[in-house]
Amino acid sequence: MEQDIEKLKYPLGKFQKLREISQEDIDxxxxxxxxxxxxxxxxxxxxxxxxxxQQYRPNGWTIRQVVHHCADSHMNSFMRFKLALTENTPTIKPYAEDLWAEFSDAQNYPINDSLLILAGLHGRWEQLLKNLTAMELEKEFIHPENNERISIKTNIGIYAWHFEHHLAHIMVAKEQRERFGASDIISE
Known part of the structure; x- marks a missing residue:
């Protein structure tokens, strides 16, 4: 049972950092x-x-919360990229994503505004990333939860995984609903 929950929590597995990151990987x-x-x-x-x-796993977020989380997370990440590009190895500020998902704007608010945020933000993000120099890709920030130094190029990979990870959550939640119906896997 615990293994099944882990599979639902990480349908693609956890992020695996590459030893060598090629330009093809970045592209x-x-x-x-x-x-x-x-x-x-x-x-x-x-x-x-x-x-x-609909939740993607027991005690997990709903599809609505996942969409709002993506808007929150991606705004935070975009700022982390900008900080790393403009400061000397800054320590970024983490945020309590689980608590943010409990606010009314994540639990009850329509998803349209978050979809608009994602569209605009990702357009700018793509523009920024496509024009980074090799030196800028090596710039780093420090994540204070584990004091890890994370390069821009590694963080591009982390967020590409993050997007696929949450897209998989949405697909799993839809699959769960189709397989089991509305029953007790609907969030209360």
Whole structure:
């Protein structure tokens, strides 16, 4: 049972950092970043309010919370990229994403504004990333939770994984609903 929950929590597995990151890897990840808003929109645009409240795993977020989380997370990440590009190895500020997902704007608010945020933000993000120099790709920030230094190029990969990870959550939630119906896996 615990293994099943872990599979639902990480349907693609956990992020695996590459030892060597090629320009092809970066280009592929930027493409994922550019396409994410349309891909997520196509997964959620025709869902009912009941379907948006479907969880992807027991005690997990609803589809609605995942969409709002992506807007929150991606805004934070975009700022982290900018900080790393403009400061000397800054320590970034983490945020309590689980607590943010409990606010009314994540639990009850329509997803359209978050979809608009994602579309605009990812357009700018793609523009920024496609024009980084080799030296800028090596710039780093420090994540204070583990004092890890993370390079821009590694963070591009982390966020490409993050997009695919949450897109998979949405797809799993939709699959769960189709397989089991509305029953008790709907969030209360």
């Amino acid at each position: 592929h990840w930027i493409k994922i970043i550019a396409e994410f808003p349309q891909r997520v929109k196509s997964q959620v645009e025709n869902l009912s309010e009941i379907e948006l409240n």
